[in-house]
Amino acid sequence: MNEPLTNLVPRPGSVTVTDGFFLLDAATRVEADPSLGGVASWLRATIGAATGCYLPPGDSDGGGVHLRIDPGLPAEGYVLDASPGGLRIEGGSAAGVFYGAQTLRQLLPPASLRRARIADGPWRVPGCRVVDAPRFAWRGVMLDVARHFMPVADVLRLVDLAAFHKLNVLHLHLTDDQGWRIEVPGRPLLTSVGAWRETTMLGSRSHSAFDGRPHGGFYTGDDLREIVAYAADRHVTVVPEVDMPGHMQAAVAAYPELGHGYAGPVRPSWGVSSHVLNVGPEALNFCRAVLDHVCDIFPSELIGIGGDECPVTEWQESAVARERARAEGLSGPDKLQPWFTARLAEHLAGRGRRLYGWDEILAGGAPPGSVVAAWRGVAPTSHAVRAGHEVVACPDTSVYLDYRQSDDPGEPTPVGTRLTLADVYAFEPIPEGLTAAEAALVLGGQANIWTEHLESARRVDYQAFPRLCAFAETVWGPPARDFAEFSSRLPAHLARLDALGVNYRPLAGPRPWDARPDAPGSPRRLDDRLAQLHEMTADLRRSAP
């Protein structure tokens, strides 16, 4: 009866077992603070069809479910009390109550997580008191919908799965060399040309194999508004990213005047394109107009502008870039990116927003108030906070979920360093050696799902789970964690993922149909990657305060 109390993921701050159980049945009503109507409706819609307990509003004569805000609790924290007399969830805010309700879902049998009723119950919640609150404010997952387009329904499903694990940020990587996924008024070629490619590379670059199949798709403004609203209903903020000034080949393919003479198609291969944005007046106005549209759709205070991996080769040969550098008093075209990033930051500030960028924006000085996604290993997190920036830690060597999960030759398209479940579980967002003040600038962490090799929601599931469950504990729970203890909880949690229809990687290893012999990978050794990252971030060390 008490089994779910010892199997919650992410593990709550404290769980006290009490007597008896709370019985949820068709007569159970839910009484909620007026501001919590959304949580009650969500809970009703989530468990109603699976349990037959639709939780209509009402007070069940004092029993039943009670949802309350207690401003004395941490904003995202909650206390859940289950007893034969009733079930009470108090949260510091609606988000806290929502997380208490997510814990309630895990305290019920896994069948309650399905979308229709396959079991008769009884739907018992073991008597308990759960006191819980997150360690970090930013508990994110990034989804790359540029390399492979993902239909709206699949994105919403990922939002549900993220929220189930008490994550609260979905960073959407909307554009890249291989595809532009956001419809922009007045710029129809971004989608009619930029949203598809003629063929797609199979496996990693070393193999030069292509599938010969066009791939495309984009989101309308209303599609994105739906994603934003759906996520908000689940206390997830969608942080959009339009990657600039590099990773823009799809935009340049649509509007060659944005580039330096490139007149070819959207990029069909992986890796970084040299066909970047020119930084002339027209190109800058284009970026501002795109960001205005993004701000119209996404209420997120932070707006991602990418800023990663921008080769300067075209700028060095381009009259537009050289003229811009001269006009702005820059010593050369290689100084253009910080200048460009600062212009975007100013523009966003005019809309009441802040700039969010990959850690390359630290080179030459990131705009004040901008937030850094620190991905090139652990070092950039420290560099960012020492430069006074808030930072989201997402080191590829810990939380890049496209990286291979094991050395098993059956892993699909193995790329990157090996990131086992234990490796992800060992992730610590705050690097060693920071002062308390510096550590306070670490907003949290983010697991990144790049989709070069993930062409479907099933493949995304396979890469994300169960590693995203482990990741959730690194940003929700206290720093002291024990992988063996987590592992003991995991089988019960996998039964929940089964009920949710998640195509997670089996603990025993890939199934025969998970293999991708047609799309071979390119595994890296960790020490090689660490050396490479050290080299890649040399400029940060040179400019460190």
Add this chain to the structure above:
Amino acid sequence: MNEPLTNLVPRPGSVTVTDGFFLLDAATRVEADPSLGGVASWLRATIGAATGCYLPPGDSDGGGVHLRIDPGLPAEGYVLDASPGGLRIEGGSAAGVFYGAQTLRQLLPPASLRRARIADGPWRVPGCRVVDAPRFAWRGVMLDVARHFMPVADVLRLVDLAAFHKLNVLHLHLTDDQGWRIEVPGRPLLTSVGAWRETTMLGSRSHSAFDGRPHGGFYTGDDLREIVAYAADRHVTVVPEVDMPGHMQAAVAAYPELGHGYAGPVRPSWGVSSHVLNVGPEALNFCRAVLDHVCDIFPSELIGIGGDECPVTEWQESAVARERARAEGLSGPDKLQPWFTARLAEHLAGRGRRLYGWDEILAGGAPPGSVVAAWRGVAPTSHAVRAGHEVVACPDTSVYLDYRQSDDPGEPTPVGTRLTLADVYAFEPIPEGLTAAEAALVLGGQANIWTEHLESARRVDYQAFPRLCAFAETVWGPPARDFAEFSSRLPAHLARLDALGVNYRPLAGPRPWDARPDAPGSPRRLDDRLAQLHEMTADLRRSAP
């Protein structure tokens, strides 16, 4: 304001425009007959998050939404009355009320169909009286999850889309030569071996191209129970099919003792396998055990056993088959299939079920009480009813949605005859020349979605829509239809599909990224196909009463 009244799909029996409008808002309550709690909950969950109108139970002081059963109406029929004073839906049964509620969803703006709120409203329903009932009791769609596995979430989404078009049967083709998708207790190899193939043919057989990528997946019993329950909540019956005695190479690959010595893998190519079931005692017991498990999961009165395209070549050379034919007094192995089908029908009858099979089961006499899915053109429908069988009309030349939608060279993997939207709209389930009594045996029609070339839900969407909208009118509406009139309603309906996230084929033709140059098709001319069907059904004409 009255626009949606003229744009409903499928078109209702009658619509009368009345004054004013009914305003749905956050205060609107729903009063429902006790037996209609499920419809109210579904409606609440469906439109609540998108409109902010959560329709709590209550009577809104006489206004509000009222759901009632009126036994005087046809079982699946309904009357919807919308006026400033309230909105009333009366149905002949819960299903009728459900269809009235589906019409209500179409009377609201398309934004109400999204899964979260992107618009403020007002949520107005034009004043009207809609009187409506279906023509046919069987309004089906078949999904082949054997050729390509489809995750549970995508199947549930198709159920929603089918129900939105007032369809009420989902025929699930669960097994075939290329994959076995249902977990069966005590038969683990059906899934560990039978549920995946090493590679998949790209395009039609004439090209002999393969993708070199394993493909697999299967449903657990609970997964299928969830699909059944979810569909039942939407008044859709799931009719399972386990195809026997042909189309069984996946099962034979798992358990070679079921076959005639074949010891190879699951079939990677399309077309019909010659590796069929042997009909010895062990194989028959296997089939009975599988059907028992299927009956445990699926409450459908009808249970599909396939029965199509079973080559007799292996039977002619097999000692087991010859012995069986001799023991049963059959003139030869070619008489084995009717004998086998009769045994399955007996077994199903013992479970209170009836057999459902493709029209090949008519050859040699289908078991009494069995229902025929007539697919080989129009003729088998007539043959079936003249032999006294109930029949579901699904002629490939009208409703095989994997067939190409146009002659456009950009159509993905064009196979079959050309089936334009107009061709599907012209489908008539009751062939000419039947008596009234014979016509009464035509239960309805079914659109079939074979998935050799549809590897994802997006591809299924493309093939199914908008043709499934046209199909819905052929089974819901009266026989007199006008394609031009349908076409005038379609743009407004496509806006609904946009809100529902359906990747329908644009009316203007395929987008560049819909093409499949890597998987070329094999289009057929209609006259060639008609001649082929005439030949294929020669045995039916010879045995006609």
